[in-house]
Amino acid sequence: MFRLNSATMGVPQARERIFFIGRKKSLKLPDLKLEFNKPPVSFGAIADRNSTSHPPLRPSIEKRRPFVEYGDQNLKFADARYRNLTTYNAFFSTYILYDDTVP
Template sequence: MENLGYEVQIFRLNSATMGVPQARERIFFIARKEKLKLPQLILNFNESPIYFGAIADRNSTTHAPLRPSIEKRRPFVEYGDQNLKFADARYRNLNTHNAFFSTYILYDNTVP
């Protein structure tokens, strides 16, 4: 980009610092034509994180109940597990973790 006459800035931004109840880190490349002499961008986001416990609707009557396969594994969840793959292995008494890896566990003190 610089060889083509652009000035490039690279930012690593996380939506959790922008007042969004989500932790999602992304890389942004900002390119400006050098001949325009535009100022450098300053991107400082310092919002407090929004934790799951602050947005969870504990009295919802519209959410579907847990699927039976998940309900069976729920007693095997240990605090800190990020998804159900470890609970599934404990439930099935296995050392492999090849199922339920996309079923995330949210804790009140984490950013979703």
């Protein structure tokens, strides 16, 4: 059994996965060593700043964008600041990517 994180494999995502590998003992294969030490690929390294193919932000998101604070994981916090509330009940399914984080 191996727990691997794609961020250490040169892939621009941070996802841990468990791999189970079964082998016949009669084959007498050497032990597997799955160790990856590639540096993480951040969002800033892959972002296309000059893209013209993306649609504009929806008006509801555009209004809340100025209320995003660094470290917010999604727009629910910006929404609460926008509405001057302390409860979070909207935009929970969004994900905010920062240049220095692995998507």
